[in-house]
Amino acid sequence: MQQTTVKLPMVYLVDDEEVVRDALAWLLRSRRLLSEGFPSAEAFEAMLDARPGQGEGWPDAPSCLLLDVRMPGMSGLALFERLIERGLAASLPVIFLTGHGDVPTAVAAVKRGAFDFVEKPFSDNALVDRVEQALARSAEAIAARVSRGQLASRMGDLTEREREVMNLVIQGLPNKLIADQLHISVRTVEVHRARVFEKMNVKSAVELSNLLRQPG
DSSP states (O other): OOOOOOOOOOEEEOOOOOOHHHHHHHHHHHHHHHHESSSHHHHHHHHHHTTHHHHHHHOOOOOEEEEESSSSSOOHHHHHHHHTTTTTTTSSOOEEEOGGGGGHHHHHHHHOOOOOEEEOOOOHHHHHHHHHHHHHHHHHHHHHHHHHHHHHHHHHHHHHHHHHHHHHHHHTOOOOHHHHHOOOOOHHHHHHHHHHHHHHTTSSSHHHHHHHTTTO
């Protein structure tokens, strides 16, 4: 029997100060959370670029990013904008680490979709609590992304005629009216309808309609 590999949550740390990265990594280990540190925004983005498809379909396990606002070179805010462009803001929630003077910038980032900001010096417990909440948000976003991918794959398996029948089924039309509109027999409609249900992995028109209404 094939074993399924369970991918553990990961917290990414981007801060130019090694002592800060080490302290954060120790704190996360104390709560049994894995982490990976990067000394710059550029280094983190290089990791993404090196992935197949430049990070498309990533992350595939609950993840979040602790990101310093001020760093030499690319700032944390600039990296965050790049993550938005890559479509990663939902599946990789960002928690900014800020000094007092950076709070307005961090607040603006939260309005742009960042998960939160934590002002230095921070409470260890409060920070890890927010990390765990961000990981839960990431898990939800990844599950939704996987669901959308599965739906697209199922839709791609339908023939043109099956799509036509499906569109009329979800409008609530009975087989006789579908047959009349498409100028085919009722029996042919029944066959296509059964194939649509099988390919879309549903058992009723209501279930099919609900599946297609899922937010994309």
